[in-house]
Amino acid sequence: xxxxxxxxxxxxxxxxxxxxxxxxxxxxxxxxxxxxxxxxxxxxxxxxxxxxxxxxxxxxxxxxxxxxxxxxxxxxxxxxxxxxxxxxxxxxxxxxxxxxxxxxxxxxxxxxxxxxxxxxxxxxxxxxxxxxxxxxxxxxxxxxxxxxxxxxxxxxxxxxxxxxxxxxxxxxxxxxxxxxxxxxxxxxxxxxxxxxxxxxxxx
Numbered sequence: 001x002x003x004x005x006x007x008x009x010x011x012x013x014x015x016x017x018x019x020x021x022x023x024x025x026x027x028x029x030x031x032x033x034x035x036x037x038x039x040x041x042x043x044x045x046x047x048x049x050x051x052x053x054x055x056x057x058x059x060x061x062x063x064x065x066x067x068x069x070x071x072x073x074x075x076x077x078x079x080x081x082x083x084x085x086x087x088x089x090x091x092x093x094x095x096x097x098x099x100x101x102x103x104x105x106x107x108x109x110x111x112x113x114x115x116x117x118x119x120x121x122x123x124x125x126x127x128x129x130x131x132x133x134x135x136x137x138x139x140x141x142x143x144x145x146x147x148x149x150x151x152x153x154x155x156x157x158x159x160x161x162x163x164x165x166x167x168x169x170x171x172x173x174x175x176x177x178x179x180x181x182x183x184x185x186x187x188x189x190x191x192x193x194x195x196x197x198x199x200x201x202x203x
Contacts, residue, residue, distance in 0.1 A: 002029040005039045005067050007059040007074035012159035013188070017073075020183055020192040026071065026199050041066050052076040052090055052128035053140050064132040071134065073195065077127035077188060079161045081149060083113055083120050092161070106153050106164045113149055121148040125165060125174075127187035129195045139198050143190030147174075158182065 004024075006017055014035050024031045036042065043062045049055040059074035078092030088095035088105075096105050113121055124144045131139040145167070153163035155175025162175035167185070174182055183189040 002026050002031050003034060003039070003067075003070040004031050005034050005036060005041065005063060005070045005072050007036055007045075007063040007072060009035060009037055010159075011035075013075070015179075016183060016186075016188055017192060019179065020189055021196055024196055024200060027201075031071075036063060039067060039070070047076070047090075049076075049090070052078065052126055053130070053142060055090060056128040056130035057132075057138055057140060060130040060132040060138070064136075069134055071199065072132045073129060075127055075129045075188060075191070077125065079123060079125055079165065081109060081113070081121075081123045083116055083122075083149075084109070089126075102160050102163075103153070106161060109149060109161075110151065110153075110164060118148065123147055123149050123165065125161075125187040127191040129188075129191040131195055131199060139195060141191045141194035141198070143187050143194065145174075145185055145187045145190070 008014065018033050021033055041063055043066055045059050045062045047055045047058055049058050055076035056074050060072045064072040078089055080086045080089050096108060124146045126144050128140060128142040147165050147167045150164045150166040150173055154173045155163050157177060158175035163173055165174045167174060170177060174186065
């Protein structure tokens with residue numbers, strides 16, 4: 001059984017990750033997906049990269065140093081709001097402070113866009129996934145989902161900025177989508193499937 005450790009403590013992310021990576025086979029071996037906590041790892045990670053890809057690689061490498069025989073995956077993801085010049089971007093998790101509830105962050109963004117026309121409320125979720133293999137090779141995939149910022153929080157199925165991210169083709173926020181619907185179209189779902197294909201040798 002090959003261990004794959006994902007460098008996150010976010011249980012919402014881990015649910016999505018396990019669903020998308022279930023039954024993955026790497027080099028003929030079945031895989032077990034573990035969070036950092038489950039693997040007993042707690043490295044001191046300084047996310048000082050200037051892009052989603054750099055930060056994902058920084059996290060994956062930090063955990064890989066402590067998990068020599070495992071494949072380590074890490075993601076860096078966030079929300080880019082065009083009207084706000086791409087903010088909060090790579091600072092999405094730290095926006096208004098790391099301990100600030102997302103309900104406060106979401107309300108703040110909605111207020112900043114008060115009176116802004118629908119056409120100018122465009123935004124996207126971005127996700128970069130980095131994989132560090134036992135030999136030190138680093139793979140990276142990046143994906144996005146386009147949408148707009150809603151006028152109020154809606155839905156309770158997601159986490160983070162999901163309640164304010166409206167997907168026009170579904171006429172719902174990502175927090176109103178079912179788990180399967182979200183995994184099919186989300187930035188993280190797309191990036192995870194891409195990295196899975198590379199780890200399984202399909203491309």
